[in-house]
Amino acid sequence: MSLDSATVRRIAKLARIRVDDAEVGVLQTELNAILGYVDQLNEVNVDGVAPLSGGAQMAMRLREDIVTDGEQAEKILANAPDRVGQFFAVPKVVE
Amino acid sequence: MAYSLEGKTGTWEVVCGLEVHAQVISESKLFSGASATYGGAPNAHVSFVDAGFPGMLPVINRECVAQAVRTGLGLKAQINLVSRFDRKNYFYADLPNGYQISQFEHPIVGTGDVEIELQDGTIKHIGITRLHLEQDAGKSMHDQHASKSVIDLNRAGVALMEIVSEPDIRSPEEAGAYLRKIRQILRYLGTCDGNMEEGSMRADVNVSVRKAGEEFRTRCEIKNVNSVRFVMHAVEAEALRQIEVWESGGEVRQETRLYDPARGETRSMRSKEDAHDYRYFPEPDLLPLVLEEDFVAGLKAKLPELPDEKRRRLCDDYGIPFYDAGVLVADQAMADFYESVAKGRDARLAANWISGDFFAAMNRTGKSIENPPVSGAALGELLDLISDKTINGRIAKDVFEEMVETGAMPAAIVEAKGLRQVTDTSAIDAAVTQVLAANQDKVAEYKSGKDKLFGFFVGQVMKAMAGKGNPALVNEAVKKQLG
């Protein structure tokens, strides 16, 4: 499957990464090289094979419902690039 | 008499399905140990996991799982012993990880059923498609600062149950009834407090329209409607909008909309255009959720009696009408109050008093069933005084008002004010004789055919006896003396 430049732009949008016109071409070539390589999986017959989901040897452990965390707003906000009082701040969003 | 809307080109049917997001009652969040309680200073109920810091990982809360199972059982739904979590990827300021942990292909609860009752008494069944667990997002506020939006992550990571109905709803009334029923079930189970004003329960409303006999047409989703009334309005407003689009030759576009209560209409949401590609994939930081049969059985055994069952039992055990029982079970605490009063007493009398004078007193005084205007014991005593004929119904009402005002017990009030019912026939006869003597013209009228005056005589006698006459004996005496 080959990507065209419109698709590259759409993916960049989904990934929230700004790409300028010059980059689109380069990305298109590189991404197509990678996709070309992984296309070899088309050869593999996977009839009746379940997808692996990592660490599937165990069932999930459940945690007790007690409050063990929080009450540390300053630590939570300490690395914030912008804040207003005890809130994180971002450019205003219009819904 | 199915609901329909008249358009220019004919009659239209409304098709509606609701997705209810219900915040789970729990101490801590779904995947972190921070507090799940409402309120709290901004960003105080936030762990590094909730804030999406590098290297942070989710660990699931057993109680949230239990609450979802209880809710599934309350919806008469299939409990899936194996379910899985998936990531729903999108960017928004209130979503710290850039993805929400939800359940896509394998939810914890499958198909179920909810019974609703309409105004005219019809019972209808609305199907439940599924229920799954997911994280709630934080809160972003756009009116706290001139050029910035601010974010509070206290709510980020709180457990939500998303309850999806089948598109079985066919009118605003059904939508309202369904939503109220879901809320009632959640409150009975103690799995969600159902406070739509506070945002702990929200509804996304899916609406489409069609002509009778057609397949489903394109639907639109109206997000985050936060009251039952608004849901009902939104269904109609959106249906009318869609009918207009179809009838003017256009095509309804599948989109996400918001309901504007001030305008009474829906409008398109700008920020969600590209959000359709959520790139769901299994959450690699979690393992499959596997429930033991014992776990589910244990929860089932401890479930409280649900509204429909309680309603039927009250009818069976107490012989009260189905409608009255429905009023009583609207609130679990009210139903319990009723039973505490009705046990061992005249159940119908209790039902009448509670849904009548007692409800009125609650409204008037602004008190709730948790802090009632009169206690169950006091009301019970009052009913006993009526049943053993110590006082009559009319006097009982006055005593009740006094109870509400002073908090005094009824027997004490009756004694203090000398309100005992008079059953002494000679006293009654004397009063009747007096009244008839003072109204000879009316007696003549009665004898010549004006039967209605009977009530007048009874009323006058009761007045003369300060209301304390036994009504049945007074009636008898008046009849006898009139001949």
Add this chain to the structure above:
Amino acid sequence: MSLLNLTIAGAAQALAAKKFSAVELTTAHNNAIAALNPRLNAYITVTPELALEQAKAADARIAAGTAGPLTGIPLAIKDLFCTAGVRTTAASKILEPFVPPYESTVTRQLLEAGTVCLGKANLDEFAMGSSNITSGYGPVENPWKRNGSDAKLVPGGSSGGSAAAVAARLALGATGTDTGGSIRQPASFTGLAGIKPTYGRCSRYGIVAFASSLDQAGPMARTVEDCAILLGAMSGFDTHDSTSAERAVPDFTAALSRGVKGLRIGIPAEYRMDGMSAEIAALWEKGILLLREQGAEIIDISLPHTKYGLAVYYIVAPAEASSNLARYDGVRFGKRVDGEDLIDMYERTRAAGFGAEVKRRIMIGTYVLSHGYYDAYYLKAQKVRNLILRDFNNAFDKVDAILTPTAPSAAFGLGEKMDDPVTMYLNDVFTVPASLAGVPAMSVPAGLSAEGLPLGLQVIGKHFDEETVFAVSAALERAAGFTALPSVRAE
């Protein structure tokens, strides 16, 4: 006595025998780093004062008689582990100002064991790479040189800084992480021992996530024994990580002297690849011979889906990474680039903060998960992954461990293999399958290339059987007698 040219085991003995203090040991390393790190760039952040504080505490424990095998041992910590109060960058510009208010479980356990943190080691950005050239803080120079050449070589990646630091005598050991080979391949390129344990053996809590179903922490050191000591302290069940295995940690060092007599060692046919360099093939044969001589039984096995491992990896890892890296948005931490609105801010922040390789992988990952492509790519890859796991499970019915080369070549030059992304990816061909299956795998230095560069052999074991991996690796190490040292090193 050179305080730099020790093993961890040797240093612990010397500390116990009071040959020198922990403070002296750390001071020597601090000085070495100050002298040599500006050239090699093995560390992004150096923490000499913190290290001295920790060394003092270690001396107190040694004096009190409560020291353990790692007390006072100075380590390089890969800058992917969040260290409380110490800047953690994941070698990315986007995390340049980030100071974590929490400690990763693995490094907390190492601190509790009394180790000293010399600094945060350089790596490929967000652990994506096999050469350390994608780092936002400059490449790392491999302390090894080709015979008669001054050309700068790469140390491998992504744990390139960790490898270079240990090899150049700027740390006695290091933590690394391995997702597709990021411990084993740099270990091979720098003449070190390094192990990726079973998935779930070490906690991932506090490690900046790249590919969640593949990432594992592990040690890199000069000997197999040192790795066993370090892994013992790094491992263990953690309630903060739902994928952490609830299993007791055995004494890995006890396995070192087991030997390989009677063990069945599998040689997978499919690892003999077209165009495999004669040197690598010869090294592999040498390894087989050495093990046979020590009493192992050599058995030919088949791992039929080996050749698809890279394709699976380069779908699954970027997919998970595209989602794991969505949190780097300039809102709550890290560097922000202002924009006209929220979306513009996201787009500019991420464009400026991420390097080219990271962007490529996020884009591939986004694509293979996107609507219409999920089944053909991600779902398919996870099914083939299951086949790769089955291959290993079937093989382990017949053998106790598997021997393969670690990398298809020795360390290459800075600036080589740059034609296209795929050429770089081919470095991982031998290491990726073990990652996909979640089995433990170790690289042991086994010989030198014709140009004098280290070459490693890989030992793969069953799930949670690191002990057999250590037993075989130790036997190989003893037999191979690798003693060469890099020409660039502190003394």
